[in-house]
Amino acid sequence: MLVSEREQLRANIERQVKEFGNDRSALIPVLQDVQHKYGHVSEYVMQVVADILHIHPVEVYGVASFYSFIGHKQKGRFIIRLCRTISCDMQGKDRVARQLENDLGIQFGETTPDGNFTLEWANCLGMCDQGPALLVNERIYTKVTPETVHDILEECRTLFGVYALQEKETLCELPTPVK
Amino acid sequence: MRTTDTSKMTFSRVSPGEGLKKALKMTPEEIIDLITASGLKGRGGAGFPTDLKWKLAAAVKDDLKYVVCNADEGEPGTFKDRVILTDFADLMFDGMTIGARAIGACKGIIYLRGEYAYLRSFLKGKLAERRNDGLLGKNVLGIAGFDFDVEIRMGAGAYICGEETALIESLEGQRGEPRNRPPFPVNTGFMGHPTIVNNVETFTWVPCIVTKGAKWFFDIGTERSTGLKMFSVSGDCGKHGVFEFPMGITIQELLEKVDGTGAKAVQAGGASGRCIPACSFGRTIAFEDVPTGGSIIVIGPDRDMLKVAENFMEFFLDESCGQCTPCREGNAKLLEGIKLLQQGRCSMKYLRELCKLGETMQLASKCGLGQSSPNAFLSIVTKFKDEIMGRTETAL
Numbered sequence A: 001m002l003v004s005e006r007e008q009l010r011a012n013i014e015r016q017v018k019e020f021g022n023d024r025s026a027l028i029p030v031l032q033d034v035q036h037k038y039g040h041v042s043e044y045v046m047q048v049v050a051d052i053l054h055i056h057p058v059e060v061y062g063v064a065s066f067y068s069f070i071g072h073k074q075k076g077r078f079i080i081r082l083c084r085t086i087s088c089d090m091q092g093k094d095r096v097a098r099q100l101e102n103d104l105g106i107q108f109g110e111t112t113p114d115g116n117f118t119l120e121w122a123n124c125l126g127m128c129d130q131g132p133a134l135l136v137n138e139r140i141y142t143k144v145t146p147e148t149v150h151d152i153l154e155e156c157r158t159l160f161g162v163y164a165l166q167e168k169e170t171l172c173e174l175p176t177p178v179k
Numbered sequence B: 001m002r003t004t005d006t007s008k009m010t011f012s013r014v015s016p017g018e019g020l021k022k023a024l025k026m027t028p029e030e031i032i033d034l035i036t037a038s039g040l041k042g043r044g045g046a047g048f049p050t051d052l053k054w055k056l057a058a059a060v061k062d063d064l065k066y067v068v069c070n071a072d073e074g075e076p077g078t079f080k081d082r083v084i085l086t087d088f089a090d091l092m093f094d095g096m097t098i099g100a101r102a103i104g105a106c107k108g109i110i111y112l113r114g115e116y117a118y119l120r121s122f123l124k125g126k127l128a129e130r131r132n133d134g135l136l137g138k139n140v141l142g143i144a145g146f147d148f149d150v151e152i153r154m155g156a157g158a159y160i161c162g163e164e165t166a167l168i169e170s171l172e173g174q175r176g177e178p179r180n181r182p183p184f185p186v187n188t189g190f191m192g193h194p195t196i197v198n199n200v201e202t203f204t205w206v207p208c209i210v211t212k213g214a215k216w217f218f219d220i221g222t223e224r225s226t227g228l229k230m231f232s233v234s235g236d237c238g239k240h241g242v243f244e245f246p247m248g249i250t251i252q253e254l255l256e257k258v259d260g261t262g263a264k265a266v267q268a269g270g271a272s273g274r275c276i277p278a279c280s281f282g283r284t285i286a287f288e289d290v291p292t293g294g295s296i297i298v299i300g301p302d303r304d305m306l307k308v309a310e311n312f313m314e315f316f317l318d319e320s321c322g323q324c325t326p327c328r329e330g331n332a333k334l335l336e337g338i339k340l341l342q343q344g345r346c347s348m349k350y351l352r353e354l355c356k357l358g359e360t361m362q363l364a365s366k367c368g369l370g371q372s373s374p375n376a377f378l379s380i381v382t383k384f385k386d387e388i389m390g391r392t393e394t395a396l
């Protein structure tokens, strides 16, 4: 990362911490914000956050590693989380999973080489009456079938980029594809 | 995105704001007495009397108290809180505001699960509207000295943060690891201040009770489980979605309403609940009989009960916070046991040992997750012995 980028990141984080109240309880919202904008929480970010909040970086790591929506590893622009819990299981999530793997050419837990998609399992998404359900970033899809998997991926590739995040401005800060 | 028609529910027939206005004309003691008279118990699963929780928090002297709405809804098979937040957000906020008045709190927090992030901007908008309308902020509804505002905090994909002390840890910027209790949040909650944590549905019933009267609520249900309840129904039945039924309904009656009468079992209360076989469908849904936070998963005649149990144990293994040994190690052992049963290689002696282990976990685990994670395993292996023992490879 370039020095100027680092400085920008630091300034961003400082602004966020202030907004969330400058104390320890700001930690998770700040990490969530970084995760949202940059797709992961790097060691550098953990160090910066620790400095600003006057806590040990290990504490930040301990918290970041606890939550499954906060990640240390760079993930794809689109994180697909398929529900594996009972009701979706009974409604055929296995076949949806297989088709996702086929269409993306990766297994669960992996990211496509172009850095666009990460495939993960999730526990119950609260859509059990309309399973199988999956989340793409913050967007929910229900009653997914092996057949509609392709459409969902296409939607991500074309239109959906704009809606994938809440604020449009954050789009420019999306992680650039990993080489 | 919806399969549920909420237009005939009680929540649709109570107009937002009405209960709040009425409640704010009462004293805090009167509000709590009204809740006592209604018999309302927590809708999040544990069924703790709401009035008692509020009374304890109200009794503590502190300038800063908190009202926390638990919208972490992570129990498998539960989605009623999502529907309530989508369709009845204003009633829910009314309930939080009445709670604040009752205990003397000036700050509210909704802990919304990360999976529901798509609801955040909608709820933010609602809160802004309420500030505009004088329903939040300084001197709510013109009542001098009653200040209350609500902020939204997001969860980050951890089921355990639905447990109230883990939720508070998480709000404080810590790992979501449950605390020892006592002390309880009503004394030392968020940032050490008195805090009431209630489920989304619990708060939403409050303005209904104020509007329609405590007696109306008390007269529905059973003596120890009063009122109406929202159920999230999924699985092998004709009608899926959220339903409103009175407490004390039998499982058979419930199945008739959702076209699921051919079921061989019902999992009530989600993964941490119990599996009720067909022969016990006469039992009632109530805190004193079969308790549930609202999750009803109908299991049809062709389902493999071991696969059901396996799915639940995988869930708990994944979601255990790992803080205490019975839960961390026990869930892994139970899952291993299920694998042995699937291969038809589990002796009755070993199965008995696993059941003993499950009972130990129920007693020795630190929080509700480890205390209830063996429930499904134990109820399935005892009620469906015939189906799970002595499997041959082809049965897989």
Ligand SMILES: Cc1cc2nc3c(=O)[nH]c(=O)nc-3n(C[C@H](O)[C@H](O)[C@H](O)COP(=O)(O)O)c2cc1C
Residues within 6 Å of the ligand: B041, B042, B043, B044, B045, B046, B047, B048, B050, B070, B071, B072, B073, B074, B075, B159, B160, B161, B162, B163, B164, B165, B197, B198, B199, B200, B202, B203, B367, B368, B369
């Ligand atoms: C592992 C675990 C997960 C829980 N998850 C939730 C939840 O998602 N939503 C909820 O309202 N209560 C949940 N609870 C119950 C809460 O600890 C607490 O009892 C509840 O929020 C109190 O509100 P109530 O009295 O209104 O039900 C959970 C408890 C445990 C042990």
Ligand code: SF4
Residues within 6 Å of the ligand: B160, B177, B178, B319, B320, B321, B322, B323, B324, B325, B327, B328, B365, B366, B367, B368, B369, B370, B371
């Ligand atoms: S019972 Fe499980 S979830 Fe609860 S504190 Fe112990 S390890 Fe954590």
Ligand code: FES
Residues within 6 Å of the ligand: A083, A084, A085, A086, A087, A088, A089, A123, A124, A125, A126, A127, A128, A129, A131, A133, B076, B077, B078
């Ligand atoms: S089981 Fe998949 S959304 Fe609940």
